[in-house]
Amino acid sequence: MKDKVKEVWNEAGGRAGQQYIGARRRITVDPITRLEGHGKIDIFLDEAGKVERAYFQVPELRGFEVFSIGRPAEDMPQITSRICGVCPMAHHMAGTKALDDLYRVEPTSAAKKVRELAYNAFMLEDHALHVYILGGPDFIVGPDAPAADRNVLGVINKVGLEVGKKVISMRRRIREFISYVSGKVVHPVFGLPGGVSRGIKPEDLPKFKELAKDGVEFALFTMQVFQDIVLKNDAYVKLITSGDYTHQTHYMGLVDEKNHPNFYDGRIRVVTPGGHEQAKFRVQEYTDFIAEHVEPWSYVKFCYLKKVGWHDFTDGPGSGVYAVAPLARLNASEGMATPQAEAAYKQYFNTFGHKPVHHTLANHYARVVEMIYAAERMQELLDDPEITSTHLRVIPTHTPSVGKGVVEAPRGTLIHHYETDDRGIITNANLIVATQNNSARMAMSVEKAAKGLIKDGRADDGLLNMVEMAFRAYDPCHACATHSLPGQMPLALRIYDHDRKLLEEIRR
């Protein structure tokens, strides 16, 4: 049935192409699938059938910043986690840290470790979700594979049921651990200013240590899968390094004192396209460094570096456009904090031969490097004797007014900024949400990929999927990027002639 549809579509596309050459045409990719949230791509063709302009649009706006007004600040970690059900822990943690700042309270050492442990477990399983279920299928099954196979079931078919079960089981165990320590894996509850509501009992520790050990093995196994299926495939490597999927922008990530990535805490570091440190700042100063630009064709705003300035959707050191997430984090750092991850990091940069790596699709590879770090960090923290401590709370006493917190979400730097009255009731909230940092570069990626791949006005399912790949590599979370109002645009493909008459419509 699906093959028939594809056949009919290609035939109609061909007919339309013949009849309407010379007319300006528009292609809309709608919905973009296998990502969190909703996206729409409008591609305009010129007379020759080449892509003139592509708009990557996120048609959502939910209003979290506004409907947080009047809410007690201590409710914010649980309210903001509803921005995204795939990365709720990221918001929960950024919110909790913003509360620490709001109340000028330093959590206990044990509480910080419990938080960082839960957080790394989350990074591990979220990255695994993306690799195996969201973006990964593009590579594991192949971008030209039929649509019906480009999903987790297709992945299981390709790697085998045993491996498939291993992935499912690993994710389940990690998520059960997250539920144990934070209350709920979808929308955690344990974050409080000055600590956490609960911890880890000594009698439960052995099985979690076992889990972390298996987690490291699983991350290394995933790296092996990636090497075997992707890096040993010349066609894939060519795709990854192709100019169509390359941009030279600034890169941003959270780092510790040694400039190693730390997902839970650190300073925000920015490097130029050439790899030199351009800025390193505490989240409290973020408004001096990060600004948002508005375009009339998208609800999502486009972040840029304030000191460099907004110079349209362009590459290069003179443009304020920057990227976040695995590709950017590795570029913005100088090594990994744990041994196996460090080895993988070195191998990653050797593969591409230079640093920074500017190939958007390399995000998938960088993501696996980060999985290794997250798993090793889990092991380190579980081996720390303080991890079962019951000293987990400091009760705040400071009168609140402003608080800012930052974490590295799987998809990039995430900032929560709260302003309150002296009772701690929110008066204003500003959120710079991971994927939003990438929105300018994503728009550029989509346009560049569309221009490179769509010629003569022909755009079949496979080609369109490759345009979407440009976008999926960022592992975008549009529920997050547009934390402003709920909205959805299923990805639809529309071809219009010059008179804006609808010729053809394909929807997914």
Added chain:
Amino acid sequence: MPEKPKIAFYWCASCGGCEESVVDLAEDILMVVENVDIVFWPVAMDFKKKDVEAMPDGSITACFLNGAIRTEEQEEMAHMLRRKAKILIAYGACAHLGGIPALANQFSKEHVMEWAYDKCPTVTNPSRTRPQTSYKDNGRTATLPAFRNVVRALDQVVDVDYYIPGCAPTPALLKGAVVALLSGKLPPKGTTLAPDIALCDECPRKASKPTDVGYPEFKRPHLARIDPNLCMLAQGFVCMGPATRGGCGALCINGNMPCTGCFGPTSRVRDQGAKILSSICSSVAPKDEAGIDAVLEGIPDPVGTFYRYGLAHCLLRRKVSLNDSAEVAAK
């Protein structure tokens, strides 16, 4: 061989957490996939909407629809899936009650737009550009969907057969619903597929639930130690348990935080927020206005606390004094 029942999952104004709860079936998902045919699931599969549109009406056995309804596209999809599915299930708190996004019903659309594009500290927008539903750029027109003034639960837009509550629903609840569907043994239409009793009944701290309490104060959770063994209310923390349906396994309580009400009310309650307000307030200790008000200072945000997930289903539905722009009057 009989055809497998067709199932669809769809999301409207959703955070994706309900989708995660499906994936959290983990190994059980293989059982589900063996017994049903998933014909539509945008987060995980590349099926086309046109495929669904082409299906005969009523040919999908059950559609699990999560997320609140705020845009015209979402309304369209809700209507289409209502036609194509024999059984339409409102899955998760947003579809069931409006969810946390329904808190936006306390604010106007203009307020949201103004903050996002004019007033927030990081935006630089000297030309005061606003996103447009239709924007012309050099002969090209880019469109965005319009969103409504009001956030709605699914049953405020289409007829709903069943509800599965929770933010997010637990995999156990989903599994129970799928098993019931496959067996054909479904309760009467309109039922919420979770136990019809308050959370207190399954709460591990039930033994210390107070029967005769006079609250001298309400504590906000960040300002006091939370005893992991005692009833939250007994400790003076506001807990939605008494007015919230059970069936979640008391997850938040096990996380040592109070219940916030995500499963919604039992069948005997019309307005969950009003009910918990009634229950909690009646046990406040003082008898004089000043004393009562002082205790109630411990609940600084009754709307956010009592209607966190259910503002769309509140009897008032929305802040009644909001001034929608002229467009509503113009229609």
Added chain:
Amino acid sequence: MPETFEPRIVAFFCNWCTYTAADLAGVSRMRYAPNVRIIRLMCSGRVDPQFILEAFARGADGVLIGGCHPNDCHYIEGNYKCLRRFRLLRRMLDDMGVEEKRCRLEWISASEGDKVKKVINEMVEQVRALGPLDLPGRFRDWDKEVAALEHAAPGASEPCDAHAHAHKEEATHA
């Protein structure tokens, strides 16, 4: 305005005190504004906040609760419960845009027929000045934005053209 707005006020009166006072007002042939519909409950403690919200949702412009004076409740504590609920409900209604004068709690004992008259007259004028709340009308207005879709609902074989809807919103939407 062609005719004066006549507020519709729902009153929940407790049987033992306020309702009896209202009876007394009637028997004494006191004249007062006719805008109030009285609902008798055994105790002001029986007033469930759901009743108040339901009254507003069904078109009441104001809600009045009458109970026994503190210390005089027939059931000892009922009126205190009413007071405690009322104090928070009052704040919540405020957060939801319902003006303070629309919801009122008064202690009126069985012999205070004149207080019934005074309170009702006062409240009617205050609500008159505020204007109608008319929630059913407001709900209808809000729902006009989805009603448009009902009429345009396509049949099974027609694809939905969201673009046309976008155009409709275009002219007025920012």
